[in-house]
Amino acid sequence: MENKLAVQLLSSIAQEARLDIFRLLVQAGSEGLAAGAIGETLKIPLSTLSFHLKGLSVAGLINARQVSRFIYYSANYEAMNGLLVYLTENCCAGQQACCPDLSCNATDNEIKSCKEIKS
Amino acid sequence: MENKLAVQLLSSIAQEARLDIFRLLVQAGSEGLAAGAIGETLKIPLSTLSFHLKGLSVAGLINARQVSRFIYYSANYEAMNGLLVYLTENCCAGQQACCPDLSCNATDNEIKSCKEIKS
DNA sequence: ACAATATTTCTATATTTATGGAAATATAGA
DNA sequence: TCTATATTTCCATAAATATAGAAATATTGT
Numbered sequence: 001m002e003n004k005l006a007v008q009l010l011s012s013i014a015q016e017a018r019l020d021i022f023r024l025l026v027q028a029g030s031e032g033l034a035a036g037a038i039g040e041t042l043k044i045p046l047s048t049l050s051f052h053l054k055g056l057s058v059a060g061l062i063n064a065r066q067v068s069r070f071i072y073y074s075a076n077y078e079a080m081n082g083l084l085v086y087l088t089e090n091c092c093a094g095q096q097a098c099c100p101d102l103s104c105n106a107t108d109n110e111i112k113s114c115k116e117i118k119s
Numbered sequence: 120m121e122n123k124l125a126v127q128l129l130s131s132i133a134q135e136a137r138l139d140i141f142r143l144l145v146q147a148g149s150e151g152l153a154a155g156a157i158g159e160t161l162k163i164p165l166s167t168l169s170f171h172l173k174g175l176s177v178a179g180l181i182n183a184r185q186v187s188r189f190i191y192y193s194a195n196y197e198a199m200n201g202l203l204v205y206l207t208e209n210c211c212a213g214q215q216a217c218c219p220d221l222s223c224n225a226t227d228n229e230i231k232s233c234k235e236i237k238s
Numbered sequence: 239a240c241a242a243t244a245t246t247t248c249t250a251t252a253t254t255t256a257t258g259g260a261a262a263t264a265t266a267g268a
Numbered sequence: 269t270c271t272a273t274a275t276t277t278c279c280a281t282a283a284a285t286a287t288a289g290a291a292a293t294a295t296t297g298t
Contacts, residue, residue: 007135014129016122029212047258050276069265069274077217084203093148098196164288169246188244188295
């Protein structure tokens, strides 16, 4: 990831309504939610919501797919993970004692290991 | 963490210069860097740099400490970690197959376990 | 007290972003 | 084709943010 892309992603969630939208979608899972459902849940006027959904989409932090009349929006987990890694890269001069070690979650196997420990 | 605080933190790094500054400090470790050293490394005019350092400080993402004539800025790792957790909380409807499981890094012991696996 | 260094504040200007009502577009069912 | 539903685009206005030169402030050594 490079600076400009990261700024795009960060800008897209650096706003109260958009952060709420994004977190809702992160929690909703890959199926996502229709625009109307998002607006209803978060009580956001539709034109405003549409403006923000577009911002998140253009940045690349959420995906949209049309299902008949509905448009389902979902979190782009890859983009999110890339951003988190970018932010914490080479943390603490390589000692990495002070930040979550995201690289331990970077591959599927490592994620599995991490979860096994937890359970 | 709550929405408004997270937006504050995100806004503070949702800008090219400030993201560079923050990442430089994340990598520098807890000792931090003097303002002048940051400006020199990143080629940012001092008044602009000062404006951005203030933004990051007010948001709470970096700390400042004065050492004689120098002011050392350092990353606030707690704030950063809190933000990362907030973003990924309850990811994927609790299945957490799609995002780094930061909660496995949430405590020191868990971080240790995670690292042991990796090595 | 003076000079040198480190950093911030002041200032004006330029740019970007957010808001929500009203109208437009798109899809689907009767 | 008519109607209802879902979502977006248009628009004007309001507000927040970024830039960097010049001047001001703070600290230290002589």
